[in-house]
Structures are given as C-alpha cells and as structure tokens.
Amino acid sequence: MKKIEKKRAKAKNICCIGAGYVGGPTMAVIADNCPEINITIVDKNVERINLWNDDDLSKLPVFEPGLEEIIRRVRNKNLFFSIDLEAKIKEADIVFLSVNTPTKTKGIGAGKARDLKWFESCARQISEHANGYTIIDEKKYLTCKNWKGYKRYS
Numbered sequence: 042m043k044k045i046e047k048k049r050a051k052a053k054n055i056c057c058i059g060a061g062y063v064g065g066p067t068m069a070v071i072a073d074n075c076p077e078i079n080i081t082i083v084d085k086n087v088e089r090i091n092l093w094n095d096d097d098l099s100k101l102p103v104f105e106p107g108l109e110e111i112i113r114r115v116r117n118k119n120l121f122f123s124i125d126l127e128a129k130i131k132e133a134d135i136v137f138l139s140v141n142t143p144t145k146t147k148g149i150g151a152g153k154a155r156d157l158k159w160f161e162s163c164a165r166q167i168s169e170h171a172n173g174y175t176i177i178d179e180k181k182y183l184t185c186k187n188w189k190g191y192k193r194y195s
C-alpha cells in the first residue's frame with residue numbers, strides 16, 4: 042500500500058462565506074492576530090458588503106465592542122470584503138461557512154429543526170469552484186479556544 046506522505050501545509054488564504062454577526066467579527070479577530078494570512082469575507086448581500094467596506098466605520102453592519110478599531114487595523118491589509126464568491130473560493134486554502142441557518146417554518150421539523158438551504162447552496166458552490174485540497178469548516182460555534190487551536194494548526 043502506498044505510504045501517504047504527511048505534509049504540514051501552511052494556510053495562506055481563507056475565504057469566509059457569510060458577512061454576518063458571526064463571520065465578520067470572527068474573521069476580523071483572526072486577521073488581526075494572523076497578519077500573514079489573507080482573509081476575504083464574501084456575501085451575496087451587496088448592501089452588507091458595501092457597509093463593511095464603508096469609510097465611515099460607524100456604519101459597520103454589526104456591533105461588537107472594539108470591532109471598529111480592529112477593522113481599522115486590518116481592512117484592506119489582510120481582511121477584505123467581497124461579493125466575488127467564485128474567485129475567493131478558488132483561491133482559498135480554508136473555507137469557513139458562516140451563513141444563516143434559521144429554524145424551519147414549514148415541512149418536516151418545522152419550529153424545531155434548522156433550515157439548511159443556504160448551507161447546502163454554499164456546499165454546492167464550494168464543490169463547484171474549490172481548487173485542489175481545501176479545508177471546509179462549518180464555522181458556527183468557533184470559539185476563542187478553537188481559534189487558538191486553529192493558529193497552532195497553521
């Protein structure tokens with residue numbers, strides 16, 4: 042049996058799909074702590090991306106204490122906001138999924154189960170556009186502890 046060579050690849054490009062309450066702040070903190078990694082957050086919502094890119098930081102679409110300062114330090118250095126999902130998936134070594142998964146309002150599991158249609162559509166887009174080996178992370182509950190783990194991995 043062919044021996045599989047173990048390589049410790051260094052991730053250089055991250056793409057996060059979903060510029061919402063989870064994706065935006067989490068990627069901002071990773072960008073601030075890992076200046077050697079380029080991160081692009083992509084979203085199909087043009088208005089939301091424009092707000093993340095606005096010169097006036099009081100217009101950021103998400104509020105977290107200290108977020109404005111972090112965005113000021115990293116935006117357009119190693120953190121970017123874009124609607125070009127296809128190109129950014131192609132470039133990515135790691136893709137984080139941070140799209141909405143609301144509770145289903147109809148069908149099986151209505152009122153209880155998560156509606157995974159946005160999640161599924163992203164999975165299809167990744168399978169269409171990803172290049173070579175790409176790590177996919179369903180970034181729903183990534184905590185600070187996990188993030189440090191990520192840094193160790195990289």
Ligand SMILES: NC(=O)c1ccc[n+]([C@@H]2O[C@H](COP(=O)([O-])OP(=O)(O)OC[C@H]3O[C@@H](n4cnc5c(N)ncnc54)[C@H](O)[C@@H]3O)[C@@H](O)[C@H]2O)c1
Binds near residue numbers: 063085139159
């Ligand atoms: N907000 C919270 O406090 C919180 C806490 C824990 C877990 N979560 C989970 O984290 C995930 C993300 O939550 P959130 O609050 O950041 O959601 P959100 O609604 O703020 O943002 C999701 C973004 O994903 C984008 N999106 C959806 N499908 C897309 C696609 N195919 N291509 C590109 N963009 C797409 C939407 O336009 C939206 O801007 C959800 O699964 C949620 O359940 C959220």
